[in-house]
Amino acid sequence: MDNKKKEMKREPLKVFDTVAILTDRPDKKVVFGQVGAIVEELKPGVFEVEFADKYGETISQFAINSEDLMLLHYEMEFNS
Secondary structure, three states, rough: OOOHHHOOOOOOOOOOEEEEEOOOHHOOOOOOOOOOEEEEEOOOOEEEEEEEEEOOEEEEEEEEHHEEEEEEEOOOOOOO
């Protein structure tokens, strides 16, 4: 799993981005692949991310390093 994180193209993250977590965090009730939203940049490379259930209720919100997040896309984006 760590090798896959290193192989991925790293894109800059920003507030309001939709992300997936790349680690299990049972202490926070969040598992690998769970989708969240960045709500604040605490310092370079560290973000406060909110994870919610399908009803929009917050499951957990905590600080996480950018290397443990993957930016999700809703549409295909191509560089010309």
